[in-house]
Amino acid sequence: MSRSSAKDPRFVWLDDQRQNGGPPPLYLGASRVTPRDLFYVRNHGEVPQIDPARYRLAVDGLVERPLRLSLAGLRRRLEPVTVEAALVCAGLRRAELDTVAPLPGLLPWGGQAAGNAIWSGWSLADVIGIAGPLPEAAHVCFQGHDTSRRSGKVLRFGGSVPLDKAQSLEVLLATDMNGEPLGPQHGFPLRVIVPGYFGARSVKWLKRITLSDQPSDNHFQRRDYRLLPAGGSPGDEVGEMLGELAINTVICHPRAGQYLAEGSLLVSGFAISGNGRRISRVQVSVDGGRSWQDAELEIPFSRWAWTRFRAELDVGAGNLEVLARSFDEQGSAQPETLAEVWNPLGYANNSWARIDCRVTAMPARASAAR
Numbered sequence: 001m002s003r004s005s006a007k008d009p010r011f012v013w014l015d016d017q018r019q020n021g022g023p024p025p026l027y028l029g030a031s032r033v034t035p036r037d038l039f040y041v042r043n044h045g046e047v048p049q050i051d052p053a054r055y056r057l058a059v060d061g062l063v064e065r066p067l068r069l070s071l072a073g074l075r076r077r078l079e080p081v082t083v084e085a086a087l088v089c090a091g092l093r094r095a096e097l098d099t100v101a102p103l104p105g106l107l108p109w110g111g112q113a114a115g116n117a118i119w120s121g122w123s124l125a126d127v128i129g130i131a132g133p134l135p136e137a138a139h140v141c142f143q144g145h146d147t148s149r150r151s152g153k154v155l156r157f158g159g160s161v162p163l164d165k166a167q168s169l170e171v172l173l174a175t176d177m178n179g180e181p182l183g184p185q186h187g188f189p190l191r192v193i194v195p196g197y198f199g200a201r202s203v204k205w206l207k208r209i210t211l212s213d214q215p216s217d218n219h220f221q222r223r224d225y226r227l228l229p230a231g232g233s234p235g236d237e238v239g240e241m242l243g244e245l246a247i248n249t250v251i252c253h254p255r256a257g258q259y260l261a262e263g264s265l266l267v268s269g270f271a272i273s274g275n276g277r278r279i280s281r282v283q284v285s286v287d288g289g290r291s292w293q294d295a296e297l298e299i300p301f302s303r304w305a306w307t308r309f310r311a312e313l314d315v316g317a318g319n320l321e322v323l324a325r326s327f328d329e330q331g332s333a334q335p336e337t338l339a340e341v342w343n344p345l346g347y348a349n350n351s352w353a354r355i356d357c358r359v360t361a362m363p364a365r366a367s368a369a370r
């Protein structure tokens with residue numbers, strides 16, 4: 001079993017502590033399934049080292065039978081389940097928001113804070129079923145093994161999802177991604193995967209599951225991972241709690257600042273919507289949104305996976321802005337501007353995707369035509 005934390009050479013860390021990073025989006029778009037060692041890492045504290053033989057998962061709170069389960073016990077009692085699903089950080093595309101008004105002290109995520117993997121483990125619904133939820137139970141709270149420090153306080157990472165979401169069959173307690181053990185960075189030996197929700201609820205290094213009549217009172221749910229009003233500052237239960245993903249698009253090719261040749265341009269990337277809503281259409285524009293071309297969509301393996309798209313357009317020499325926007329089966333669309341979605345913690349930027357690049361004239365082509 002590999003417990004190596006080595007990442008792919010194309011992976012780029014965003015901080016000196018090597019707690020956060022991801023690949024340039026160009027490499028993300030290159031495969032339907034993101035290899036584990038290329039998959040973005042978002043850690044609030046240090047990676048805990050957990051001995052799988054000693055690992056126990058506690059299930060408590062509003063349940064008939066509190067449980068303490070070893071990995072062997074989980075394996076013995078539960079059917080294995082596999083789901084292909086995208087994981088998307090609420091900070092995805094935050095760096096663009098910084099151009100509207102600065103977001104000091106927040107990680108400048110671009111399009112690298114998302115990935116699509118094949119997760120295997122057990123269904124959370126089965127574990128909840130064994131414990132037996134009491135009628136008052138309405139939320140399922142998760143706590144991780146990791147701690148982080150913020151203004152002198154030691155915080156344990158955690159968060160919750162509503163009980164009905166937790167009992168949906170796509171929500172996993174995962175041990176593996178893409179057929180390999182998770183690896184220390186991604187939550188070894190056991191993590192939650194909540195497809196269709198922001199990544200913060202997919203708690204890694206899972207220590208405890210607590211059923212409650214309230215959402216989690218963990219710092220990262222009560223104060224953090226909230227959409228604050230412009231001008232607002234974080235406080236207990238200020239702003240709107242993040243839950244389901246908002247429909248979003250990332251352009252993987254071309255890259256920002258790239259030099260391209262005039263003629264045919266390939267535009268490609270991925271789109272994902274909230275809570276399993278299928279992407280029905282992705283459109284691309286190279287004339288500032290005056291005209292749009294429908295992109296070709298890859299058929300995803302599950303409604304929880306991302307949808308990759310590609311379009312070929314003709315471009316002339318000069319500065320070029322490439323735009324992309326998506327729609328889902330329920331008609332959700334993306335807001336046009338960054339100003340509409342800006343918020344003080346820089347979450348959930350799902351404005352139209354925009355990439356600026358430069359197209360060079362090709363004199364060789366002109367002479368060949370003569």
Ligand SMILES: Nc1nc2c(c(=O)[nH]1)N[C@H]1C(S)=C(S)[C@@H](COP(=O)(O)O)O[C@H]1N2
Pocket residue numbers: 039040041042043044045087088089090143144145146157158185186187198199200201202203204205
């Ligand atoms: N225990 C724990 N779980 C966690 C986090 C964390 O810091 N600690 N980060 C969360 C956030 S914000 C995201 S986006 C995803 C990232 O998962 P990944 O690092 O495997 O890509 O894990 C979530 N689960």
Ligand SMILES: [Mo]
Pocket residue numbers: 042088089090091199200
């Ligand atoms: Mo995140």
